[in-house]
Amino acid sequence: MNPLLAAAAHVLDLDETPRRLAPDHPTGWRTAHWKIKTATGDRVARAHHEAHAVTLLHAAGLYPARGVHGHLGEGVWTAVEWRPGTTVWDLCAPAREGRVPTPGFEQELLDVAHAAFDALARLHTAGWHHGDVQPANIVVTESGDVEFIDLDFTQHPTLLPLPYPYRGGMDHVTAPEIAERLLHTTTDVHLELTDAA
Structure with missing residues (x-):
């Protein structure tokens, strides 16, 4: 081991x-x-x-x-x-695999999206920014709550700065504000997260 x-x-x-x-x-x-x-x-x-x-x-x-x-x-x-539940990535597997979603899937996904935005707003209100919001890092618990996992890009004023320049999470879910800054800065420039990004 x-x-x-x-x-x-x-x-x-x-x-x-x-x-x-x-x-x-x-x-x-x-x-x-x-x-x-x-x-x-x-x-x-x-x-x-x-x-x-x-x-x-x-x-x-x-x-x-x-x-x-x-x-x-x-x-x-x-x-x-360990946080029991289902990631949004796994929740959306039927759609990715071409299977017909279960009845009510669209409403369930909307409910999850609203819960995720509410959870993110609570973090932002407290000065926290996750830094890597993506389907695999959003867990829907058995009670329907939403939690964010994998906090290695997280930023907060009381937390020591990241030990490397933050350059965004996964490309396909990077906020437009971050993507714009990525295009106009070199890889050694740290990008500060905002509530919008």
């Missing part, structure tokens, strides 16, 4: 073997109750950033999951409580 993952498993007192989060995610694992990431080298600062964002958001009552993190040598591991 990866030594960082083993350290996390020990601290979390896991009674199960973590499984890979996704085939293309070599440093992420999950268990029934935790999402665990490990980081070495230039990824350590990013992991620290996300761990502190989770801690601050949880303390402010803006994020329901608590986080834990630790060090082993020059590496770091982070663990965030």
Whole structure:
């Protein structure tokens, strides 16, 4: 087992073997109750950033999951409580796969969109910006609430700056305001997020 993952498993007192989060995610694992990431080298600062964002958001009552993190040598591991639910990406799978959506799907999707905008507005009101709003990072819980996951691009005045220039999330969901700035700046220029973007 990866030594960082083993350290996390020990601290979390896991009674199960973590499984890979996704085939293309070599440093992420999950268990029934935790999402665990490990980081070495230039990824350590990013992991620290996300761990502190989770801690601050949880303390402010803006994020329901608590986080834990630790060090082993020059590496770091982070663990965030697993958020049960369905991502918007998975929710939309029938449409992507050409299947006929279930009756009421359109209304369900509209309800999710409104809940996501409300949740995002609460974050913005508190001065937080997620930085990577995309279908895979929006979870619809069993109660119908919407939560945002993967907080490694998150920005807030009390959070240390990102350890690298922020250049937007995934291209196909980048806000027009960010895309415009991307076109007119070099890759070493940090783009500050706004409520509109």
